[in-house]
Amino acid sequence: MIIDCHVHSLGVEKVDVILKGMDKAGIDRAVIFSPYPSPYMGLEERIIPRTAPGVTRYLEFSYPNVTSEKQMEAVEFIARLQKEAPDRIIGFVWLEPRLKDAVQILEKAITSRELKGIKMIPDHWYPYDEFMYPVYKKAEELNIPILFHSGILYGFKDSSRFCRPVNYEVLLSFPNLRFALAHVSWPWVDECIAVWGRFRASLEEIEGERKEVQMFIDATPGTPLIYRKDALQKIMAFGAENNVLFGTDCTAGRLEYGKYHIERDVAILRQVIGVSKETVDKFLGGNALRFLGLK
Known part of the structure; x- marks a missing residue:
């Protein structure tokens, strides 16, 4: 099974087009994010609209004009798909x-609209900011990833510093999340892998019966x-x-391009790095089943 865990929507896609693209690429299931809740949702052929000049603090x-109304509109769109x-x-x-x-919108999105998880981009906020803790607690409670x-963050203003992998170490305090x-946190790939190692080490540090590393x-x-x-x-x-x-980072209406991503990554893993077919199968979908709570 091939699961694409990273697909964007613009707020205009049709299901038949999405499924046709998935079939062409050989993708069995796709995690598709609701559009970002800005006034530009559904109006531009861009995941993120162009920003206006000026300093952002x-x-x-x-x-x-990012509003709760736009957030719920985005939820309703992806729920329909x-x-x-x-x-x-x-x-x-x-x-x-x-x-x-x-938090209330999140709970409604999961319990009423039956969405399966959360996507977030730290846009001028840090993952360790205390106002984030209720979101993490609610995600733990709902058992969603x-x-x-x-x-590096393209599309938003100067926010890359908020997105460094070490900033997510706070999630050690939410061990069931x-x-x-x-993006392997590029260009901070080594830092990302080191942070994963920190979470692996935590299995022996935190009380409880958790047997699997919570970070993917x-x-x-x-x-x-x-x-x-x-x-x-x-x-x-x-x-x-x-x-x-x-x-793949594809948009939902262009998932046929996922075929290139699959072929390229399989070639790198099998022919260049030399991993087993079993490892490739886990990479393409088996691990995602565990991440999504489907296995």
């Missing part, structure tokens, strides 16, 4: 945690091709083969 938004193809589409809410009712952007750092590494590109073999080789050599996820 801590906790300020890169985009104006998932409902039309529940065996193929796995809906995640792209949550804006600075909204005052973010969070997929975070990590690494499954989460993934996207989303290997969705972000790593340019010249760095990709090196990043995947380091992940495998460090022992994270059971916690690495495949993704």
Whole structure:
């Protein structure tokens, strides 16, 4: 089974187009994020709209007029897509945690609209900010995973410093929360893998019966091709083969391009690095089943 764990939506996609693209690429299931809840949702052929010039400070938004109403509109959109193809589409809410009712919106998205997880990008906020703790606690309570952007951040204003992998070490305090750092945190690949090692070590440090590392590494590109073999080789050599996820970063209406990502990564893993077919199968989908709580 091939599961693409990292697909964006624009708020305009149709299910038949999405499924046709998945079939062309050979993708069995796709994790699709709701659109970012900005006024531009559904209006532009861009995942993230162009920003206006000007300095943006801590906790300020890169985009104006991000509202709870837009957040719920985005939830309803992805929930409709998932409902039309529940065996193929796995809906995640792209949550804006600075909204005052973010936790309430999250609970509604999961319990009422039956979405399966959360996507977040630290846009001028840090993952260790205390206002984030209720979101993490609610995700633990609902037993859903969070997929975070990590690494250099294009599209938002000067926010890359908020997305360094070490910032997520705070999640040691939420040991029942499954989460993934996207893009192997490029260019901080080594730091990402080291943070995964920190969570692996925590299995012997934290009381309880948890047997699996709560952190996953989303290997969705972000790593340019010249760095990709090196990043995947380091992940495998460090022992994270059971916690690495495949993704494309495609938009939902263009998933046919996922075929290229699959062929390229399989070639790197099998022909260049030399891992087993079993490891490739885990990378392409087996690990995602555990991340999503489906196995």
